[in-house]
Amino acid sequence: MGRAPCCDKANVKKGPWSPEEDAKLKDYIERYGTGGNWIALPQKIGIKRCGKSCRLRWLNYLRPNIKHGGFSEEEDNIICSLYISIGSRWSIIAAQLPGRTDNDIKNYWNTRLKKKLLGRRKQSHANRLGTGSTQDPKDGNGLETLSNSAIERLQLHMQLQSLENPNIANHGANLAMWPCKLNPIQEKMMQSLQLLNESPNPLMMQPDSSQKVELYAQSNNCLQQAYSPSGNIMINQVPGSINAINIVGSSMQVTESEGIKQPSMELQQFWALQADIDQFLSHKAANSASLDQTQTNEFDCFKDMDGAKDIMTWWSNEFDANSASSNSWDSNGVLGRDQ
DNA sequence: AACGCAATCAACCGCCACCGC
DNA sequence: TGCGGTGGCGGTTGATTGCGT
Numbered sequence: 001m002g003r004a005p006c007c008d009k010a011n012v013k014k015g016p017w018s019p020e021e022d023a024k025l026k027d028y029i030e031r032y033g034t035g036g037n038w039i040a041l042p043q044k045i046g047i048k049r050c051g052k053s054c055r056l057r058w059l060n061y062l063r064p065n066i067k068h069g070g071f072s073e074e075e076d077n078i079i080c081s082l083y084i085s086i087g088s089r090w091s092i093i094a095a096q097l098p099g100r101t102d103n104d105i106k107n108y109w110n111t112r113l114k115k116k117l118l119g120r121r122k123q124s125h126a127n128r129l130g131t132g133s134t135q136d137p138k139d140g141n142g143l144e145t146l147s148n149s150a151i152e153r154l155q156l157h158m159q160l161q162s163l164e165n166p167n168i169a170n171h172g173a174n175l176a177m178w179p180c181k182l183n184p185i186q187e188k189m190m191q192s193l194q195l196l197n198e199s200p201n202p203l204m205m206q207p208d209s210s211q212k213v214e215l216y217a218q219s220n221n222c223l224q225q226a227y228s229p230s231g232n233i234m235i236n237q238v239p240g241s242i243n244a245i246n247i248v249g250s251s252m253q254v255t256e257s258e259g260i261k262q263p264s265m266e267l268q269q270f271w272a273l274q275a276d277i278d279q280f281l282s283h284k285a286a287n288s289a290s291l292d293q294t295q296t297n298e299f300d301c302f303k304d305m306d307g308a309k310d311i312m313t314w315w316s317n318e319f320d321a322n323s324a325s326s327n328s329w330d331s332n333g334v335l336g337r338d339q
Numbered sequence: 340a341a342c343g344c345a346a347t348c349a350a351c352c353g354c355c356a357c358c359g360c
Numbered sequence: 361t362g363c364g365g366t367g368g369c370g371g372t373t374g375a376t377t378g379c380g381t
Contacts, residue, residue: 016349016375039366055367056350068348091369106370107348211349 007039007050021047025054026062034058055271059100067099071108079105079113 028045028333035041039051047054060066071079075097082093090109097105 015350037366050351051348053353058367060349087369102369109369111347118362158353 007042007052009050011048011288012042012050012053013048013051017049018063021049022057022062025058029058029062056103060103065099066101068104075100076113079109082112083109 021032024045024047025041028041034055035044037051038055041054042049043052045054049057078096079093082089082096088109090106094102094105095098181330
């Protein structure tokens, strides 16, 4: 027995929405709201659609302030940063991009961004597999033991590191060094997300819980307005992970002696993001687990670092310094606007 | 102009978590 | 506590559009 369908499939229209259906749905929701029940909505409105379909249509197209297409370079960078850090949590990524929907971002990533970033490497990988690689694809120690998402993210890590600093990439980079040219907000996003969510990643430093971590703001002063009642910023409260961070600006350390200042807008956004992430993680982490299980599973294969070393080395070496020198993680670099 | 292939994106599907009973 | 209904999410599909030959 399969589960009961959410609606009567036989009497439900599928496919593209007509302007009339759109108008009915939009008009109804603007007048009365959803009533907290999407399943019942189509009947009330008088359209033969599945409730889920109505929800999707509203969220992705009909609700106000939706943006379509025309992703900016900043949005590109944010999407990439977050994808690398947290994977395909499109709803979380979308939450950081006002007006964008998870579906839009997912499509954009799958059809464009991913190809921009991974296309060349995948080609190179294919060549390698076809020309004498000794790695058996069925071998459990190979790339195939990773989820696609994890592979992509690790590839992106390495590729971007290579672009920034081929020497570091060749020796197992510390992700705290990366990315070097994000804007300040993205930089903080990455730092907090990495600390919160990626500690099993062997590419990253793994500070113990008592270690003080300093986040360096690079040549910007956005953190110099940092405010924190205790002199520390609580980065998260997950047991066993980092729980306090001293933020050090380019020339100024935020301490209690700095006194109380109003938080900047950027810092408020930063904290809001952290709250979102914390909420997500605590939601996922059933009491004892400090990390999202899915995330952990993705990197289970790296528990045995010997098995992963070759992969890392290959990824690092695969990317030649010549190509790296012609790119950088800025608006004209990695993402290379090709229009 | 016609065809075939690739890219794009709207929409669907199925799974999972949450919530109320 | 278990179960069913619902919402939310990510993966996938398939129709449409664009482009090269």
